Amino acid sequence: MSDHDYRPKSKVGQWFNDRLPLLTLANHLTDYPTPKNLNYWWTFGGILTFCLITQIVTGLTLAMHYIAHADMAFESVEHIMRDVNYGWLIRYIHANGASMFFLAVYIHIFRSLFYGSYKSPREIIWILGIIIYLLMMAAAFMGYVLPWGQMSFWGATVITNLFSAIPLVGEGIVTWLWGGYSVDNPTLTRFFTLHYLIPFLILGLVVLHIWALHVPGNNNPVGIDIKKPSKDTVPFHPYIVIKDGFALLMFMIVFAFFVFYAPNILGHADNYIEANPMVTPAHIVPEWYLLPFYAILRSVPDKLLGVVAMLSAILILAVLPWLDTSKIRSAVFRPLYKQFYWILVADVLILGYVGAMPAEGLYLLIARVATAYYFLHFLVILPVLGFKEKTLPVPLSITEPVLGGSPNLAAVRNKESKIE
Amino acid sequence: MSEKKTKRRDFLFTATTAVGAVGAAAVVWPMIDQMNPDASVKALASTEVDISALTPGNTLTVLWRGKPVFIRRRTQEEIDEARAVKMEELIHPEKDEDRAKNPEWLVMLGVCTHLGCVPLNDKGDYNGWFCPCHGSHYDTSGRIRKGPAPWNMEVPKYEFVNANTIKIG
Numbered sequence: 001m002s003d004h005d006y007r008p009k010s011k012v013g014q015w016f017n018d019r020l021p022l023l024t025l026a027n028h029l030t031d032y033p034t035p036k037n038l039n040y041w042w043t044f045g046g047i048l049t050f051c052l053i054t055q056i057v058t059g060l061t062l063a064m065h066y067i068a069h070a071d072m073a074f075e076s077v078e079h080i081m082r083d084v085n086y087g088w089l090i091r092y093i094h095a096n097g098a099s100m101f102f103l104a105v106y107i108h109i110f111r112s113l114f115y116g117s118y119k120s121p122r123e124i125i126w127i128l129g130i131i132i133y134l135l136m137m138a139a140a141f142m143g144y145v146l147p148w149g150q151m152s153f154w155g156a157t158v159i160t161n162l163f164s165a166i167p168l169v170g171e172g173i174v175t176w177l178w179g180g181y182s183v184d185n186p187t188l189t190r191f192f193t194l195h196y197l198i199p200f201l202i203l204g205l206v207v208l209h210i211w212a213l214h215v216p217g218n219n220n221p222v223g224i225d226i227k228k229p230s231k232d233t234v235p236f237h238p239y240i241v242i243k244d245g246f247a248l249l250m251f252m253i254v255f256a257f258f259v260f261y262a263p264n265i266l267g268h269a270d271n272y273i274e275a276n277p278m279v280t281p282a283h284i285v286p287e288w289y290l291l292p293f294y295a296i297l298r299s300v301p302d303k304l305l306g307v308v309a310m311l312s313a314i315l316i317l318a319v320l321p322w323l324d325t326s327k328i329r330s331a332v333f334r335p336l337y338k339q340f341y342w343i344l345v346a347d348v349l350i351l352g353y354v355g356a357m358p359a360e361g362l363y364l365l366i367a368r369v370a371t372a373y374y375f376l377h378f379l380v381i382l383p384v385l386g387f388k389e390k391t392l393p394v395p396l397s398i399t400e401p402v403l404g405g406s407p408n409l410a411a412v413r414n415k416e417s418k419i420e
Numbered sequence: 421m422s423e424k425k426t427k428r429r430d431f432l433f434t435a436t437t438a439v440g441a442v443g444a445a446a447v448v449w450p451m452i453d454q455m456n457p458d459a460s461v462k463a464l465a466s467t468e469v470d471i472s473a474l475t476p477g478n479t480l481t482v483l484w485r486g487k488p489v490f491i492r493r494r495t496q497e498e499i500d501e502a503r504a505v506k507m508e509e510l511i512h513p514e515k516d517e518d519r520a521k522n523p524e525w526l527v528m529l530g531v532c533t534h535l536g537c538v539p540l541n542d543k544g545d546y547n548g549w550f551c552p553c554h555g556s557h558y559d560t561s562g563r564i565r566k567g568p569a570p571w572n573m574e575v576p577k578y579e580f581v582n583a584n585t586i587k588i589g
Contacts, residue, residue, distance in 0.1 A: 154537065158553065161536040176452075180461045182486030190455065278481055278488050280538040284553050298554055303534055303570045359555055 028214070033233035034240050035220035037398045041111040042218070043247030044104050050248055051101040052206065056199050058094040066146065068192035070185035073148035074274040092263040098140050099266045100255050102289035105133060109317075114341055116329030117219040123321040125212040130318045132205045137314075139198040140287065142191040149271030150281050156183045156191070158284060162297075165307040182277060223330025224394055232398040283358065291355030292348050296374070298359040299367040309371065316378050323378055325386025333392040337385055344377050461485075466589030468581060471525075479541050481530055484588045488530035488538050489576065490549075491586060494560065499523045501547065502561035512571045516561040519575050527578050527586060528562045534569035549573070 006027045008017050017023040065084050067076040080087035109129070112118050118126035145156045160177050164170040179186030217228050226232040234240070258266065266288060270281045286294050296313050300306035316323075331338040351370045357363040395401045467484050471491060474480050479492040494502075502516040503523075520526045530538050530549075537553035544550030545566060546559035556567030563572040578588045 154553075158535040158537065161534075164536075176456050178457075179455055180457050180486060184461075184486045186455075186458070186461065277483060277486055278538065280552060282552050284537065298568075301568055303568055306568060 030235065030237040032214060032236040033217065033229035034236050035218055035226060035232060035398060036234045036239075037220050037222060037232075038218065038240065038243070039221055040243075040247055041107065041114075042220075043244045044108040044111065046244035047104045047248055047251050048101070048108060049206065050251075051097060051104055052199065052202060054097050055094065055101060056203070058090050058097060059196070059199065061090050062094055063196065066192075068146070068189050070148060070188050070275070073146060073188060077147045089259070092259045096255065096258040096263060096266065098143065099258070099287070099289065100251075101136065102140070104251070105136065106289070109133070110345065113344070114331045115219055115221060116223055116324070116326075116331070118321050119324065119329050120321065121216045122213075122219060125209060126321060127318055128205055128209045128212060130314075132202055132209065133317075134314065135198050135202050135205070137290065139195055139202070140289070142195040142198070144271075144287060145188065145191045146195065147271060148188065148275045150273045150275060150279075151268045151271040151284070153183060153275035153277065154280055154284050155286060156187065159286075160187075162307050162310075165304040167304070184277075219329060220398065221330060221332065222395060222398055223328065223332070224397070226398060230397075285356055288352065288356070291353075292351035293355075295351040295355030295367045296371045298355070299364065299371045313371075313374060316375070320378065320382075324382045326382075326389065326391070327386070328391045328394060330394075333394050334385075334389060335392065336389045340377065340381055340385065344374075347373050347377070466587055468585055468587045470584060471586055472584040476524070482588070484529075484576070489588055490526070490528055490530040490541075490562070490573075492526040494520070494524055494526055498547070498560040502559060502563075505559065505561075505563075509565075511564050514561075514563060514572055516563075519561050519563070519572070522580070525586075526560075526562060527588070528573045528575045531573065532556055532569055533564065533571040533573065534567070539573070 006024050008014050008023045013023055062080065065076065065080050065087060067073060077091070080091050082088075084090075112126065112129075141155070141159060145152045160174055160183065163173045163177065166173060175181065177187070178184065179190065217226075220226070229235075268285065285291070293310050293313055297306045297310040300309045326334060326337065328334055331341055347370050350366065351374065354363045354367040354370065359367070464485060467482065469480070469482050469489075469491060471480060471493070474491065474493045476493050477495045477498075479490050481488045481490055483489070499516075499520075502520075505516070507513040507515070516523070519528070532539050532551040532553065534551065534554050534556050537551050539549035539551040539556070539558060541549060544557035546557050548560045548562060548565075549558040550556070551558075551567065551569065554568050556569035557565050558569075558573060559565050561572075562575075564570070576588055578586055581587050
């Protein structure tokens, strides 16, 4: 944390700050020393905050018109689309906002993977992030159920049935989740309640996520520890604020493209058919952002093991800081890890693709190979790589490769004497 | 401090914690149980179906407790096929005789035991049902033969009220 001896200039400010140090907090946030080499991959934290607020604001306004009842939900969504002033706009922002949220979070997660941001001393930031990600998936899933279309209904049926894989108590848990013997009105009303609650839980976790970040400070593309504040840092405001703001504008262009030009391209036409418990759509697919995990679920021919594999695929991320044994954070200095990183990116994209395809023939085979590789990457490749890989020399500071200097003068002199 | 006093404290702590835990559990349980099926849901426990119009080789699908129930009037070939299967070949061994007391009538929940989709009639490799969601194949007795589903489709409690009516539940 930055200096606590901050004193507001005005008398009123001092009086207030002595009683509630909000101005000290504001000062900390604006002066917060940030590595000066942060690239655009680091702007997604701010973008994600924007996404969360967008979802909360549009969600609140939609909730003023939506009716959470099995007989009326579908019609109330059509009512929002056709009758409510700008209802179509608010709903399209909310629905596409979910996709944009996941797009940003995946970039954010893969940025961490590339630059080793999850490593010591940032494990808690990372684990909080994984919990946020899990809550996002829960919120997105429940939100998708609310319009009460065919995909809503059958998606809810399939996902809640995952719990029936638990031995002995599984069926009881599913009945409890449903509040009946199938997905029905009691299920819809509780999903609406939880869908309303979760964003606020996420908001709280985001505060902790940022708090935990501000203890060690940001990682950076070079991945080294830096002195703060020093020649290697710039204050958060105005430098990072402007950079984040520009990236956010670019992101909003993409967002607006989907909202205004292709609002339904990421959805499924089946969800414009009202829920019908008698007919399952020919091809049930989750939203795109869940497809890799869906592919893992289907690639295992056993019900319980399939569910276990799918959950493990997510939870394995929580122990990643201890699976990756390398002391070097950034992939820039890890020539082998860099290659495996891109293979993992390709692997996840392939899983996403086969997750959207029917689970048969060649697709199933590819899904099985890709699933096996996914676990191989985390459980074998990463732990072994830390011991086997010959890493490149890491600079002593961010400025060193550019200016040859370092805020740590003794270390530089030491290094120079070695060269001589 | 004497040893006796410490023991008295320990007792008080343990007793307070125990009473507190029981109290908390008593408050938490109603919060959990309110999510279980309520009285109005349980009240819809049975339904009567008129099956007089159903001809052999056809299936009637009715809704019971929010779930589809398949009532199939099987042809003689289907019955023979189901009864000829050896128990060793089955993933979830059940005799067709036990599943369909009256061999012509097969009554079961039309819910795939994998993740709850509704399987399609007259499809799949075993001339029974096929689940389009994750590719489970069921035979003419509704038994799982191939795919990720772990069990046969469930046979609910039902009875023939008379020759033309089945009561499910």
